[in-house]
Amino acid sequence: MTSTYKVDDFTLDFLFGFETKGADVVERARRSNTTFVRSQDHLAFFKEGATGRKLSAYEALENFGIEKLAELADYSSAILPMNKFEPSRTFKNQISALGLKHETVAKRAKISKVDVLNSENPSSILPIQTLEKLAIALGLDERFISTRNATDVTDNIAARLKALKNNIKLGAETVQSFAEASWVIRTQLRLRKALGAHSDVTKIFLKDSDYNFPTWKKGYYLAEKARRIFNIPANDAIPSLRALCESAGIPLLQASLSKSIAGATVDVDGHRGIVVNTEGNNANVWIRRSTIAHELGHLLWEPEDRLTEVRVDDYKEIDGHRNYFEIEEKRTAQFDPVEARANAFAIAFLAPPNAVQETFEAYNDESEGLRAVMVKFGISYTSAKYHLNNIKGITISDQPHSFDKTPTDDWEGREAYTDVFYVIDDLPALRRGEFSAWVARAEREKLISVDTACTYLTTDVHTYLNKRDTIIELFTNQE
Known part of the structure; x- marks a missing residue:
């Protein structure tokens, strides 16, 4: 939005209203009540009956820049397309880059296959709302439809997802879930920044490329270091990884994916999310905590060449943190030091070895001690068993333990927050987390329009306005 283009006060008054005052153009736009409207090809002042996308003054300024807005002072509308091939070329390229079929894209975007095909035709004009749905489903920044080659920042993600689709048989639905997740991550971080939230704390984590033997030991070290950076007392449990991610500015998205996939770390233009x-094993909230912690190991510490744009982990890679001392000593061809380090990081981050040993040894009965470790640190039976086996001097028998292995209600409540029930019933799972609250806060501060908020939250104006305050209240720790 930075520009050297100069606009006189008369033009600013015309665009944002005579009553708005401010030190600069951005401040005047944030205070303005002017509403703009855009279509596929044009930007104009909003008038009753207009059917395009309504935009707040700040939103229009951020999306198009002051030079484009200034055209409205001389003409009835401003022309948006950068050339005659946009946005058709962008949509065609992205669909191809993701390796998706038109009918699959149409289903995800909830538009017709004909609309998807027409989006690739330079001579077609479609409702902007249709194009936005398509852009979001493809992981594109919907704000820049027509105005720029929107794939500039998404080509790498699309190529990576296509490769994963071919190499590890990612289904089309899962590919699109990750594509949409990249859009959610980008949008959430953009809104946070616009609202003046604290900077991403993960930037202070210096990426570490040490995977030398013994890899598990480095994982333990990084876990202890991360706990210090996050100010988590050495022997304490982490009550909620969801809350930790929120407070650290880390987008944590939950989605229904293929049951073999546990989770993924996504890098969007240098910004990472989880x-x-x-579904699958993660239905158990304690196993889900291990998955989140494993992905945090990637997100916080992995250098770019080890992470790539999307790193997908299946349950086999995060299966109970088995005896990695023994596995690592064998160093088979299948041994992956990146995954081994993330596994060691995850279990030590959730359950510091010394604290686990102290908790377990407080009980004379093995089953009671094992259950106490599970309940205190919020880890699964398998994770607790192998973690104790990996701690020097503690051996857990292979005999079946008959005690209750299900998570307690308080763990379910803290980690599965907003998963099952949400104030907007049909909101997609990827947008049910704090993303929705950042959207609501941005709209309340006039950074985006009500119309845009409804698009992001897939609801109507009446429902949104009735639920807005409740959505914000669900996430009271946002700064």
């Missing part, structure tokens, strides 16, 4: 599956 997608965790709510």
Whole structure:
């Protein structure tokens, strides 16, 4: 939005209203009540009956820049397309880059296959709302439809997802879930920044490329270091990884994916977020905590060449943190030091070895001690068993333990918050977390329009306005 283009006060008064005052153009736009409207090809002042996308003054300024807005002072509308091939070329390229079929894209975007095909035709004009749905489903920044080659920042993600689709048989639905997740991550971080929230704390984590033997030991070290950076007392449990991610500015998205996938770390233009599956083993909230912690190991410490744009982990890679001392000593061809380090990080981050040993040894009965470790640190039976086996001097028998292995209600409540019930019933799972609250706060501060908020939250104006305050209240720790 930075520009050297100069606009006189008369033009600013015309665009944002005579009553708005401010030190600069951005401040005047944030205070303005002017509403703009855009279509596929044009930007104009909003008038009753206009059917395009309504935009707040700040939103229009951020999306198009003051030079484009200034055209409205001389003409009835401003022309948006950068050339005659946009946005058709962008949509065609992205669909191809993701390796998706038109009918699959149409289903995800909830538009017709004909609309998807027409989006690739330079001579077609479609409702902006249709194009926005399509852009979001493809992981594109919907704000820049027509105005720029929107794939500039998403080509790498699309190429990575296509490769994963071919190499590890990611289904089309899962590919699109990750594509949409990249849009959610980008949008959430953009709104946070516009609202003046604290900077991403993960930037202070210096990426570490040490995977040398013994890898598990480095994982333990990084876990202890991360706990210090997050100011978590050495022997304490982490009450909620969801809350930790929120306070650290880390987008944590939950989605229904293929049951073999546990989670993924997504890098969007240098900004990282986590997608965790709510299906399969992760239906157990304690296993889900291990998945989130594993992805945090990637997100916080992995250098770019080890992470790539999307790193997808299946349950086999995060299966109970088995005896990695023994596995690592064998160093088979299948041994992956990146995953091994993330596994060691995850269990030590959730359950510091010394604290686990102290908790377990407070009980004379093995089953009671094992259950106490599970309940205190919020880890699964398998994770607790192998973690104790990996701690020097503690051996857990292989005999079946018959005690209750299900998570307690308080753990379910803290980690599965907003998963099952949400104030907007049909809101997609990827947008049910704090993303929705950042949207509501941005609209309340006039950074985006009500119309845009409804698009982001897939609801109507009446429902949104009735639920806005409740959505914000669900996430009271946002700064």
